[in-house]
Amino acid sequence: MSVFESKVTVNKTAAQVYAFLADMNNHRQLMPDNIEDWESTADVASFNIRNITQLTLKIDERVADSLVRIIPAEKPPFDMELKWELTATNGATQAAFSITADLNMMMKMIASGPLQKLVDEETTNLAALLS
Template sequence: MSVFESTVTVNKPVAQVYAFLADMNNHRQLMPDNIEDWESTADVASFNIQNITKLSIKIEERVANTLVRIIPAEKPPFDMELKWELSEADGATQAAFTITAQLNMLMKMMASGPLQKLVDEETTNLAKLLS
């Protein structure tokens, strides 16, 4: 398993950050520019990663003010899980975003950079949006 992580502090109450992340419609604002054809509901999002693949993901688990776990809604190119873990830190929110992916050696070489960039960009965008 390959693990890609990024953590950020958001100067908002944990309930507000959780409410934002618990709705897949809001996740478009966190994505990088190479995401196209975004379609979403509160639970599911489908999109194209420019020149790479089409993905459909869904929220599998919500734990109020603590966790949003996202998994593929359709068979992806590789097994993966996306997880937002939240905790309160002095009136602000500590948000940790993790992507866990089952990558073979070739996929790991090709996808590690983009996946790490994705987790970094999503946490940075979350902090900017909710500041």
């Protein structure tokens, strides 16, 4: 398994950050520019990654103020899990975003850069939106 991680501190309470992340409708604001045809509900999001693939993701687990776990709702090109873990720290929140993906050697060479860029961009966008 390959793990791609990024952490950021957000100047909001864990409850505020969790409330934002627990609704898939809000995740469009975190995504990079190459995301198209976004459709979502509170629990599921479907979108195209331009020139790569279509994905449908769903929230699989919510733990109030600490965890949002997202998994594919349909068979993806490779098995993956997306996870937001929140830790309260002195009136702020540390948000750790990770993507765990089951990549073969060829897919790892192709997808590692874009997946790391995705986790970095999502945490950066979260901090910018909620600060």
